[in-house]
Each structure stands twice: as structure tokens, then as C-alpha cells.
Amino acid sequence: MPDTPPSLDPVQLGTYFDLIEVTSLLRHAVEQQLRQAGDLSYVQFQLLARLGDAPAGSHRMTDLADGVVYSRSGLTYQAGLLEKAGLVVRSTSPDDERSVTVTITDAGRARLAQVLPGHVEVVSSLLFEPLSRTDVETLAGLLAPVRDHMRSAPPRSAAPRRRRQG
Template identity: 65%
Template sequence: MPLAPHQLGTYFALSEAVNLLQHAVEQQLRAEGDLSLIQFELLARLADAGRLSMTELADGVVYSRSGLTYQAGLLEKAGLITREPSPDDERATLVTITPDGLERVQRVLPGHVEIVSRMLFSPLTEQDTAELGDIMTRVRDHMRASPPRSSIRKRKARDSR
């Protein structure tokens, strides 16, 4: 079923807005912290949680396991995270943010907040922001209603045995 013209317009407006915001954020993160957007997202999640498994990180940032492994290797080499086997699950790897990682997040966060505030929220009223939050939460929850990508792969591998 084709999209109605207003749906297509909404999709393109959303896509362009996301791309513009991501580009500006990526430039700021590179300039102020020598981080990519995905690296910042990983560090920010770890700063909030302290320690997560690689699977939790991959599912949280919606990133492939192989891509996450590569990014985690770069962050570990830079001394921003540590990785170690889980004592509870021999298949799991736990990731912990280091003090240097926390410092890096704190260093880039003010510029990150400034860009997001200026580009995303400045043209919106408080009511617009609340409505957009409600709408995007519904859309995200709908998209996440499927099992996480990591468990889909596990189920396919298990079912093929």
C-alpha cells in the first residue's frame, strides 16, 4: 500500500530533521571529544548504567554486534571502557566505563545539550515538546515491540539446529 502524500511528507521531514541533527551532533562530538555519535551513545549509556553487557549495549543503541565489538575495541584502546567476561554467564562480556570515559562524556555533554536544544527544541513550545515526546515514544515502542535483534539471531541459530 503506497503512502499518502501527507505521510510521505512527514516521513521526509522527519528523515531530513534527524539527518541534520545527527550531522551537527557528530561534528560537535568529533571536535570536542574525538568521538563518533555511536561512541558517545555507548559511553552515555554506560555513564548512566555503570556496567552493561555487550548484548544490552547493542540492543540499547540499535547497533550490530560486529559493529559494537569494533567500536568497543576503539573505546577500550582509548582507555574509555573496559571489557571483561561475565562471572555469571560465560558467553557474556561486561562493559564498564572508566574514569577517563566519564570525563570524556562530561566534557562533550554541554556542547551536545546546546546543539540539541538549539536545533531541536528552540522552535518548539513546551506543548509541542510534550506532544512530540508522546508521539515518538509511541513510535519507538511500536518499533521495539519485536524481539531485540540479538535475540532474533539467537532464536534463528537455535531453531536451525
């Protein structure tokens, strides 16, 4: 007799579907705002925001891919679009010539400043407005260990590459 496959109880299933729906609705609204305010995709905004927060305004591409949980090839494409727009520059990493470093430009910082107020407004009104401060603190306390658990196994973008035989 085969083992019973794992299942979710009704509360777990409902919570899962609620989380997915909330995430989808919020992401859709954020993406619309970013496109309208600054002609940026959500991933492009994430890249600019991470670079803007970095002390030197730079990160290695692999670190960015891990941070935004995006494929290396997809990130390379997005960084290329941002570079064509003059919002970032890419260069060989000073620490490792096999790595590429991405650095935000002044134009990138200006674009980030352009979209940020609307971004904060969308997130505040959709996600935080219906919650009390205590609810927000509780939600943060619930999500942090889940995020940490999921990050304990690195995303594919951060996993070591297999060496080719041959």
C-alpha cells in the same frame, strides 16, 4: 489481477520525509560536535552515555547492542576502540561466562563530561529551540508509541542467534 501495493498518502509521505531530514540534519550536527569536542563517534557517545547512566557503569554487550540498535560485530569494534583509548574496559560477565560486560572508566566519565555540554547545546538549539514546551510534550507523546511499536519486534542485535547445524 495483483493486489495494489500499499502506499502512503501525501501527508504521510511528507511527514516521513520531514522526519528523515530532521533526523539526518540533527545527527550530522551532533556527530560534528562530538568529533570536535571529544574525538567520539555518535555510537561511541551512545555507549559511554548508556554506561555512564548505569548504576554500576556496566552493561552486557548484547544489551548495549540492542539499546543503541547496532550490530554485535559493529559494537565489538566500537567498544574495542573505546577500550584502546582507555574509556571502557571489557571483561567476562560474572553472570554468564559466554557474555562480555563493558564498564566505563574514570577517563570515560571524564570524556563524557567533556562532550556533554556541547551536545546538549546542539540538541537544544536545533531540535527544541523552535518548539514551545507544549510542542515538545506533544512530540514526545507522538514519538513514544512509535518507538515502542518499533521496539516490539527486537532489533537484529537482540534476536536469538541461530544455532549452526553440523
